Amino acid sequence: MSVGRVVIVGASVGGSRVATGLRAAGYTGAIALVDPDPDAPYDRPPLSKQILAGDWAPDRASLGDPVRWRAERHVAAAGSLDPANRVLRLASGVALPYDRLVLACGAAPRSLPGMPLPGVHLLRTMADSLALRDRLDRIGSGRLVIVGGGFVGAEVASTARARGIDVTVVEALPAPLSGLLGEEVAAELALLHADNGVRLMCGTSVGALVGEREVTGVELTDGTTLPADTVVVGVGVRPGTDWLAGSGIPLDADGGVLCDEYCAVDADRTVYAIGDVARCRDPLLDRHPRVEHWTNAVEQADVVVRNILEPEPTAHRHAFFVWSDQYGGKIALLGRPEPGDEAAVVRAEGPRRRFAVAYLRGGRPCAALTVNWPKALLAARRSLGSPGGCDDVVAAWKNL
């Protein structure tokens, strides 16, 4: 194949996987990896778990050394793009011509008004995780308020609780993740927090951060003020695409890069987008979902490697899988529930909360959630694709 140079913007899991995948497939051309984070490439899931807990040294989360992949590593941000001439310009002014460009520049956390204020933390990078870990070391068994009860907020709650910290989670929705899981299932999942001594306040949001030299509390919109030594803000992310404004690359209203089912942005398949930044078309749903989970970035990277190297394009099939480690157990979601899906819940006996949910759409199984029940996840993987569908999976769970 005649692709001379592949430039990859973003050296996290998606970008690194493209670089290693190209080499594994025998690609001998030039690869440039562009990312301003001096610690990249590393994996993010351990940042709210093992790294934050202090169980792992930072290098255990490393995704490898670009030198070993024979990739040029540019520790710089991409600043602008000229797709007509196939040139990426770095914020430093350096111009990188490309034959293929992969946008794997992910997303950045949203902040709250009043930030930055010492003691108020975001969690996206290795530096963020280490700074939060230091802060938690300093407050000892103090008070942590987490704004946002999504997967990352819940994992921080779990890690902090294991360190003996007093934790409150503030969530604007009726229950964390209720938009994704449905209100009843989300409310049942949220009981994990209470089981583990975490206070959860739902249906309220933050009016203001309180404190002058550093944070001392969080004022809620219902008028309550929660005292806090540390605040973690986990209120979602925004695709890192401001630098693409005016480039002609199609962006959705939220900044996600619109691409087709081959992860290609343009008709001649010169520019691709993957991972948290990408909105790849799902032909089954006829939509362009943006998926913020690890497995999606890996799967799209593998598709793009093939599409760069092979003449016949391969479509990305949205499988949707997310896991989350909380309170010593594991939550897994296979497939993506939609509003209106029916939910069948099977609960297991035992000292710890353990249940599984099958989601049914138009009589067909489309997704499963398992909580602290690895065998149920295995059964769901086997049954979801089978003709018996939901009955099979529910029956299988009942027999475990």
Ligand SMILES: Cc1cc2nc3c(=O)[nH]c(=O)nc-3n(C[C@H](O)[C@H](O)[C@H](O)COP(=O)(O)OP(=O)(O)OC[C@H]3O[C@@H](n4cnc5c(N)ncnc54)[C@H](O)[C@@H]3O)c2cc1C
């Ligand atoms: C704390 C935490 C825990 C998580 N845990 C889980 C989990 O348990 N399970 C799960 O499924 N998912 C988890 N995720 C989500 C998962 O890590 C992400 O879906 C995944 O990292 C997305 O990979 P990506 O390569 O698309 O983008 P990102 O990981 O966001 O990386 C994008 C990279 O692009 C770089 N970049 C940004 N702008 C520019 C620019 N202008 N020029 C050059 N480079 C740029 C950034 O510095 C960054 O390194 C977690 C995420 C976080 C933050």
